[in-house]
Amino acid sequence: MKKIEAIIRESKFEDVKESLEGIGVNFFTFVEVYGHGRQKGDAVTYRGAVYDSGDIPRILIEIIVRDERLDEVVDTILETGRTNTIGDGKIIVTNVEKFIRIRTGESDEDAL
Amino acid sequence: MKKIEAIIRESKFEDVKESLEGIGVNFFTFVEVYGHGRQKGDAVTYRGAVYDSGDIPRILIEIIVRDERLDEVVDTILETGRTNTIGDGKIIVTNVEKFIRIRTGESDEDAL
Amino acid sequence: MKKIEAIIRESKFEDVKESLEGIGVNFFTFVEVYGHGRQKGDAVTYRGAVYDSGDIPRILIEIIVRDERLDEVVDTILETGRTNTIGDGKIIVTNVEKFIRIRTGESDEDAL
Amino acid sequence: MNLLYIQDMPADAMAIAQAAKESADLAQFTVNNLWILIAAALVFIMHLGFSALEAGFVRRKNVVNILFKNAMIISIGLLTYALIGFNLMYPGINEGGFFGFGGFGLNPSPEDMTAAYADYTYWSDFIFQAMFAATGATIVSGAVAERIKLNSFLVFATLFVAISYPITGMWKWGAGWLDAMGFYDFAGSTIVHSVGGWAALAGIILLGPRKGKYTEKGIRPITGSSMPLAAIGVFLLWFGWFGFNGGSVLNADPELVSLVFTTTSLAAAAGAVGAFFCNYFMTKTHDLSMVLNGILGGLVGITASADSVSITSAIIIGVIAGIIIPISVTAFDKAKLDDPVGATSVHLVCGIWGTLAVAIFGNFDEGIGQFSDQLIGILSIGAFTFAFSFLVFWVIKVTMGLRVNSEEEEKGLDIMEHQMRAYS
Amino acid sequence: MNLLYIQDMPADAMAIAQAAKESADLAQFTVNNLWILIAAALVFIMHLGFSALEAGFVRRKNVVNILFKNAMIISIGLLTYALIGFNLMYPGINEGGFFGFGGFGLNPSPEDMTAAYADYTYWSDFIFQAMFAATGATIVSGAVAERIKLNSFLVFATLFVAISYPITGMWKWGAGWLDAMGFYDFAGSTIVHSVGGWAALAGIILLGPRKGKYTEKGIRPITGSSMPLAAIGVFLLWFGWFGFNGGSVLNADPELVSLVFTTTSLAAAAGAVGAFFCNYFMTKTHDLSMVLNGILGGLVGITASADSVSITSAIIIGVIAGIIIPISVTAFDKAKLDDPVGATSVHLVCGIWGTLAVAIFGNFDEGIGQFSDQLIGILSIGAFTFAFSFLVFWVIKVTMGLRVNSEEEEKGLDIMEHQMRAYS
Amino acid sequence: MNLLYIQDMPADAMAIAQAAKESADLAQFTVNNLWILIAAALVFIMHLGFSALEAGFVRRKNVVNILFKNAMIISIGLLTYALIGFNLMYPGINEGGFFGFGGFGLNPSPEDMTAAYADYTYWSDFIFQAMFAATGATIVSGAVAERIKLNSFLVFATLFVAISYPITGMWKWGAGWLDAMGFYDFAGSTIVHSVGGWAALAGIILLGPRKGKYTEKGIRPITGSSMPLAAIGVFLLWFGWFGFNGGSVLNADPELVSLVFTTTSLAAAAGAVGAFFCNYFMTKTHDLSMVLNGILGGLVGITASADSVSITSAIIIGVIAGIIIPISVTAFDKAKLDDPVGATSVHLVCGIWGTLAVAIFGNFDEGIGQFSDQLIGILSIGAFTFAFSFLVFWVIKVTMGLRVNSEEEEKGLDIMEHQMRAYS
């Protein structure tokens, strides 16, 4: 099985979520992260001094999928996560050796 | 070495933590994440409108273990993380190519 | 390509960030996590009772790099992330099967 | 003044008696005046109440913006009221008329500092009225929050406080035509609160709802950033209302002021209870934001008649105001009129209710006649204020623009308009 | 009333003299009455103080619940006090007795609006007393926080404010048997604060501690959600106490009111210092929550004697109250009596201390006699209140249930009882 | 006192006339005294204002520390002022001198409770002055925040309130040499605010800036933890200022107190507007923290002349104070003098401006002579206060140490000095 980590724009989260549910992927885990890259952050001005932390709040979505569905899910995120402006984010795919449902102990495909 | 990611219930964190310490695994990293899956979230009612974000706060525990200990640790989490009701969470195991202790530069087993 | 996860001290984040930019690695994702390990946390005293959660706030930096640059980046973090006192943190390297830039769909090396 | 009693007492009874009378009258004047000043300070704190309430009901990303607006409104309000507002509202001419202007600035005569002016000095009169003036604009700021451009709002608020509020205020409190007609609005259910509500309504209509509030899936609640802030705001508003209503007696008359304190508090309490049950009946939940609005509804409702109804009537007025809140909030949402803080329900709808309640519960013999007087007051003031606000907002919309763009709304006004975050 | 001095002065000295006397007396009445009303407003703001303090000391997941409870308590309290409480506490009959009831509702006569009634009007009397009444229940809400069912608590609070508080209050302030006996409690260390504390204790015992507070590993501190909220609460309580104690003089007597302001403030300050050192001595830390409780302890401690002790005594009373706080908080925890906000230590223990202090420092010649009077007052009121509260809580427990279930406690009352979050 | 009008009136005119005069004078005394007490309560609430403002402007990790300091300052301040401060500031001896001491503690005579003492009682005098005293130290706490050791600060604050503030205060308000010379400072632009500012400056210099504020890359803004808290603080300070300035009239004189309310409010409003435009001109942003500071600047600026300038002058004084704020804040940063809350700009710089404004706008015929008087006052008090503070801070630095170590600063004073977190 594969683990998909999608680092996307906060503003795109709802759309991506819907599109995933659209293809029946209504299970995932996400966390608020900060990104650092080409896109610059919003400058903060406080008491006369300007500062750009360069950090941009993003959402990291983690989805475990069976190998067959990998491309489908990735493409869905690519489509709906895109604004075509710098800072749309990345998708990272890694291999999962084991995936277990705590409730039942079922593993891999059955755990989905 | 292996990386164990356990996505568990907030309410189970203390128990899992203790049980891990019970088997001598008193080192790990965790982060508060949100889960999306079979279990539905708690509905929010605000000014007459009801809404279920479907997002459930969870704890993601990340533990690096040497291969031999993998099963032991996984089983411990399976036991103590379980409530047998939908939403107990998942365990994800991936392979670690390198594990280094920043303080000393020791790597892999020695870094534990 | 490789994924580097560096779990470092909050207080070292700015330094590490700078040193990474120093070697041209000005793209990464980070998140605030809690660590549990040898280093003990700061005791909290509240209304007469003392308590040490043992949890230490840390920063987890995730960087995807091409294989050739792996060592360079790791070494940089090792250098600047170090205080030589217990609790400097860990570096975890895993393999990345696919890395895609959402904006363009470019993958792997080109996505960097 | 205190020399009087330090100097030796004049020997002859008549002289002493006259001196005594003067001292007594001065003491009475001093306590009356002091109460108006303390009331002014209490009304001032209502601006903190509004700020906290609105900051608590908007999202984290728009908190700095709402605080900034409120800090500027009270400041601009006081200055413009000194420049022209006070003399527009109390022209001292055109009794029974529609408009009058006493000239720019404040130029009291020495007598205006004595009982010859009123039970309080000219300065007390001004500062008490000035604190009222800014209230109207503050009510608007909450309703149009999270999407209106900062400068556009400040321009509107300035014109509103400087021109619209004083003109309609003059109709009644400035001895204008509504006063002559017999319209009664003790402390301003209509003159202050509905007026703010009408302006808010105009703004909401021209702005449209916040992104994502009304979806095809239905109404998506946009939860406030901080309920503690909202609660602090409501308690402070209640606290300030003792000055708002109590000060409107315009002297420290023991019977009247104490009656007003009692009716005001019981109506607020009844408002909470009314909203509690009505909301529970409608949604089976215990929504803090509704109970808080219910308290405010009760306060707005009793404001028109706090000095002229019985305790029982006050409680009934409050309960009904409280019941109105959840119904009205839902109704506005049904109509897709997005009001993040419920200002239209609290100030407009309950303000109208309170003004009508005068005719129902107030001890006025006219009865039905009084009712029509009240109706005329509500409609005339409402029409003028809504028209004025709609026009001004519309002109702003076509000139400088009214609403922030979609990206600014997404990221929040704090970072886009102020380059700041509310919490770090 | 103000007509008097506008009309032409009568020609003859006697007439003028009499008119002057009347004006002077009216002015005096007006200022006395005004002070009671302002004091009532200050006592009102104490309810915001309690709300903020309790919201700051509970966890994020229970903040909406505590705010909701406080908003309802003050509202229900005012209404029930108007309906029956006031006439239970001040029946105007059964002098020296244990119980009396003046009938339902509020029905003042015209004379009740004049100096013939008191130094203040009937309405001032009611609203000032009504603001006190709800205080008791608010004290309870903090102690039983984070685990009690909303409706169960509201039922208790209603009965407590409507029945228990007025009955024991009548014993002293309603000219009942304790008053006749010589028991002294100036502004209510026992009659208000201990009473709240006793009820809190009954609730805590029947509820049991919060999950995870007392583990085999020892006491696990459950840290409050917001220290700024807690600090705001305590400063507002101190502010309100100027009205609580100052208003209890029941007129604006310059000497007494200014003495009360001074003793009250110095005792609060001394309480902070006492808690600072005692807590440091016990734990080697600088615990803000202890210093804040210390201030409250000093305030509660001086409440019984604020008008009748010297400055030095006030400071001593405050310091001791402050020292009591960390000791008492620890003691309750040792006994596994879980009180999230320290209400029992502040209001019950320091309330008892303050009531006894009357006999030690107060200028009463009786000496030991006074001491036993105080003791009888403390015990009789304590016994009645604890019994009443325990019974009511117990009946609620076996009928509608007192405590939320384990899952609700885990997830928090905000989401489970209100479907809301305090912060978004 | 209230017996007077209950007993039957004496038959003869002369007697009645005299009784009337006495009653009238007593009523006047009562209202004057009441106002001073209420003003004292309002000044008290300024301490909550400062606490909230400072807590909002520091980082999350130092919030408990700043709250703790403020809770202790007001407490220690009141106690030390009772012990020695009051009699150092108002020695009642050495008129026109530099120093006097009326002895330890507070020992009023019975006459001190009557109009024979002043328009208020001795206790009112003390509590009103005592509330002022702690203000100076509170100003310092904000400026040295986030890096000073708790105990070191408390030691400084105690000495500062107990010795330095009363001595310079005596020079003017204690009928000392500056008073004799003709120096004018109505409510304390210099005597209270600049004094706090000078001490803050000394502390900042000896402490050095917070880590990471001034980098080679330039000034790195260290954003405050909570803008809502900061806003609450400023609104409460404005509210309290009605007592600070209004009470400084030292009686309830209708004309003067109402004038002071008006000038104070308009100057505050003008300060906001001045800061709004000046800051926008300098940075093209709408910085809430600057507008909030602008309001405070206006308040500090008008404090010296609130009773003796025209409305127009008040507005000009406020606008200029508001304009000063962004310029001054930037200037201090340029000089690498790190002041997290802007206390030096608000209290020191605007305090000086306000004191000079007296000579420019005040109705004093002396003109240039007045100007030099003001200058002498500013410089002499500034020199003494700065020298005293610098010396004390320096001694503390070389003995117990002034600044926390680098790790403590990193992790924050809350966890390191208090083992607590502000938010959980």
Ligand SMILES: Nc1ncnc2c1ncn2[C@@H]1O[C@H](COP(=O)(O)OP(=O)(O)O)[C@@H](O)[C@H]1O
């Ligand atoms: N090498 C990387 N490793 C981890 N995260 C990355 C990496 N490069 C980019 N990111 C994440 O992707 C986000 C978007 O990247 P950015 O370069 O800003 O825009 P784009 O991907 O459109 O070129 C960054 O904010 C960061 O969170």
Ligand SMILES: Nc1ncnc2c1ncn2[C@@H]1O[C@H](COP(=O)(O)OP(=O)(O)O)[C@@H](O)[C@H]1O
């Ligand atoms: N495919 C997945 N990828 C990542 N996280 C998942 C996946 N499926 C479930 N999870 C996580 O596990 C949690 C529990 O899953 P859920 O389906 O609700 O209950 P159960 O695991 O008991 O069937 C989810 O809230 C989510 O955080």
Ligand SMILES: Nc1ncnc2c1ncn2[C@@H]1O[C@H](COP(=O)(O)OP(=O)(O)O)[C@@H](O)[C@H]1O
């Ligand atoms: N086996 C592990 N798995 C995941 N994270 C770990 C592991 N061991 C340590 N860590 C992380 O590294 C941090 C530092 O480790 P610690 O043992 O405290 O100090 P050191 O690495 O210097 O020996 C911990 O706080 C935790 O976040």
